[in-house]
Amino acid sequence: MTKYTLTYFDVEALGEPIRMLLSYGNLEFTDNRIDYEKDWAKFKSEMPMGQVPILEADGKVMYQSLAISRYLARLVGLYGANPLEDYEIDNAVDNINDFRAKLAGAQYEANAVAKEEKFKLLKSETIPYFLEKLDAIAAENDGHFALKKFTWADVYFTGLSNYLSFMAQEDITANYPNLKKVIDNTVATPGIKEWVEKRPTPKFTAFQSKSSKIMSSYKVYYFNYRARAEAIRFLLSYGGIQFEDIRFEEDEWPKFKSTMPFGKVPVLEIDGERYSHTIAICSYLGEKFNLAGSNEIEKLQIQTAALFIYDLIGIAEDVTFTYKDSLGEENHQKELDKLLTETIPKYLTIFEETVAKNNGYFVNGKLTWADVYFASVSDYFQGLFDWVGIKRDGNVVDNYENLKNLRDKVFEVEGIKSWIAKRPETIA
Missing domain, CATH: 1.20.1050.10 (Glutathione S-transferase Yfyf (Class Pi); Chain A, domain 2)
Structure with a gap:
């Protein structure tokens, strides 16, 4: 029995379609996750082309995420039955990958002014253009991307969906029901369904669709002022995270005080857990949103x-x-x-x-x-x-x-x- 080891960062992104394909095929694999900050420098020189993901199969090292995905798709029966069907699937995948590349070009732009300009273009033109086209393709194919049936193009889009939303700074399925249908169909598929239920919580969680994972709940507690809490509100808004802005007047503070860490605000609550101190919270959110x-x-x-x-x-x-x-x-x-x-x-x-x-x-x-x-x-x-x-x-x-x-x-x-x-x- 072939032994598989996938090596990638501790995120979904380019590694998740591969994990889903392995899971769909019931191919047991070791999910080797690298901590980028702590370990990537020492791993990078060992990687072909200095990049991840890589997939090892009985000692054979494969790299390039699309090439790996195509290999697995053929292995688990999610490619076409002939060259023309293969083309239909590859065409959908390449369009999805073009969209990913456009988003990445803005997300990882180092120059702040250039980044802002790129995001303006993304929001006004690129994102609506791609999502409308992809949604139309999914509509024509009954909730799939090719051949009106489940193929690895559906898996590729679903595996990337949280990452695409993270980079787009919006839920990409919010106004596109056919794209949501693709994801719903994929995460309900045996093998993938079990993987999604047990997989580790990814770092890119800001825009997860409800079909793939429940979105985290955020609440900001502070007085009815901007003051020390506004930086937290700014950063959450920058990250596209919806949050409940809980404000109270000074005469209401006594009833809130005993419930706050150290009896102070501002406080950020994430999924029921409360965290305090402006600088600590801003530092956390800064890390989360690459700032x-x-x-x-x-x-x-x-x-x-x-x-x-x-x-x-x-x-x-x-x-x-x-x-x-x-x-x-x-x-x-x-x-x-x-x-x-x-x-x-x-x-x-x-x-x-x-x-x-x-x-x-x-x-x-x-x-x-x-x-x-x-x-x-x-x-x-x-x-x-x-x-x-x-x-x-x-x-x-x-x-x-x-x-x-x-x-x-x-x-x-x-x-x-x-x-x-x-x-x-x-x-x-």
Whole structure:
């Protein structure tokens, strides 16, 4: 009996159609998953062409995901009965793969400005074009992609579907019932059905269709302000994750406090589990949506920028209202004057220089969660001033050209822009 070992990252993506084909054929396999951050560097040099997935069959190493899938499709009887039928199936697969390549070109674009432009084109033209065409093909073939029957083209699309939705930043089946039918038919197929029920939870879960796996539930708990929670809302919106925005007034806080980790908010709840602290949550979401840097130094730089932003927020809050009563009116005014004329300008000047040096962003000229975090709190300072009756013309960030431009760019990012347009109006 042939022994199979599939080696790929701990995600669905290009490995999942192969896992599904092996499962459909009842071919036992070892599912060898590589942790990209920890282990890929040492594995890469051992891989043919320096890439995964690879499939080992009794010592024979196969690579290229489409070539592997075609081999398995023939082995398990999901190819055509003649060259013309093979063509019909291959044609569908190649169209799906073209769509994947278009999405990947935007998703993995390193330059933030270019990435934004590519996503605009994706959303306005590419995604609707491909999904309408693919949905029409599925409609013509009674919920399949070729020959009006179950073939490996259906398996290929279903295996990639969560990954395609992740890169598209939307559920690709939401408005396309025939594509959903393809997935429903595939995940109900013996062998594949059992695999889907037992497979590990993948990292790409943001847009999973209900037919393949239940979508995670997200809730954000905070006061009826933007303030410290807005970065979390921004990042969830950037990732296309629907979330319940649970807000409460200050007089309602006592009944919520005992249920929150450490008795503090903001809190992000994921599938019933609650997680606290703005920086920790943003760091997690940044990793999830590829906004956390491409190496350890970049991660350190992002964390550093975010923590200094966090420090400034804490100082501003303490001066404006936390210690207001204990300081007395005269001393409170002195501290406010110092905050306005020394502390805030000091921090913002450093931020301004950092962003200027890094081509318009906090780290290496590309969008990271530190940029999203800064933009989310950029109008919070004026909110704090309003609370204590300080009137200023314009936003304090408007005095810093690079920070203003950064804020404006983040506000125009797909997902974040939509959230800003619909979010509740609050004082800060």
